[in-house]
Amino acid sequence: MSKVFTSGRRAMLIGAAAAVATNLSREVAARPAAEGPWAVELFTSQGCSSCPPADMHLGRLARRPDIVALAFHVDYWDYIGWRDPFASRETTERQRAYARTLKQRYVYTPEMVVDGIGHDTGRDPAPIEALLSRAQARATRRATPDLSRALGGPLSIRLDAYPLDGRIADVTLAIYDRRHTTPVRSGENQGRMLENFNTVRHIELVDRWDGTARSWSVPGERIGPTQGMAVLVQETDHGPMIGCNKLEPAYSG
Structure with a gap:
């Protein structure tokens, strides 16, 4: 497991060639799920030899379908000989924010953060499944966003009313x-x-949310x-997830 202290080294991003999977045929509407989905965020780097299994x-x-899986490529390993073409300072800062919230002594790669409540390396499926079970057990209701998008059009985000009881949630x-x-x-x-997935x-x-029924529109040209x-949708400042959802292109063949 590679690790770096939160006050430690930083590096710059440089581009490299990458190929995106093709054969996109259409967009589909994401269907809200009563018992999920659940978020898994992987913090990884192409410069880390421990990361490929994760x-x-x-x-x-x-x-x-019950998992929103996202890979955030961090930039603090770029200095050791390979600059990850997908790394950014923003993704590194997201990991550091989780480290503060989850009271970690350091950030490390690979690291999977599950639903904002716990973390593990992600190289072994068992601890991740245990964290998913823990996330499922703690949630009596999810604020699952309804997502839809016509081909090439804006992304529509809708959230039904949810009892935040005076708290504020981040919609990201x-x-x-x-x-x-x-x-x-x-x-x-x-x-x-x-091979990297969901980079x-x-x-x-998008907004900070008070739990009232809301909707937002994201211009299609950004996507x-x-x-x-x-x-x-998570408690403000990288707290536990309240809900999440994904919308992905459908492939032909």
């Missing part, structure tokens, strides 16, 4: 690439062909034709 695990979780949009294959030419993974390319706070969209 990357593949996330790829398997991404196929599950993540836009992600479904799959990338990257030949790594240097660093700890030199010579490997890495977040853009994340933004690429092959990209997936996820909306996370």
Whole structure:
């Protein structure tokens, strides 16, 4: 397990070639689920030799309809010989925010944060399934956003009224690439062909929510034709998830 202290090293991002899966045929509406879905956020780096097993695990979780699986590539390992083309300071800061909320001594890769309540490396499925079971047990009701989008049009987000009891929740949009294959030419993974899934390319706070019925619209030009969209609803400042959902292109063949 690679790790770095929260006050530690930083590096800069540089681009590299990557291929996005094609054969997109249409958009589909995301159907709210009464008992989920549940969020799994992987903090990973192509410069980390411990990360590929967790990357593949996330790829398997991404196929599950009850999981919103997102990969956030961090930039603090770029200095060791390979600059991750998908890393950004924003994703690194999201991991550091979770470290503060979850009272971690340091950030590390790979790290899977499950529904904002706990974390593990993600290389072994068993601890992640245990955290998912814990998330399911604590939730009597989810604020699952209803997502819909016509092909090429704006993304519509709708939330029914939810009893936040005076608390505030963050409504966050993540836009992600479904799959990338990257030949790594240097660093700890030199010579490997890495597979990455649901790689977040853009994340933004849509609004802060007080629990009243609301709807939002995100312009379609912000979203690429092959990209997936996820909306996370969680207690403010990276607290536990209240609800989440995803909307992904459907593939032909």
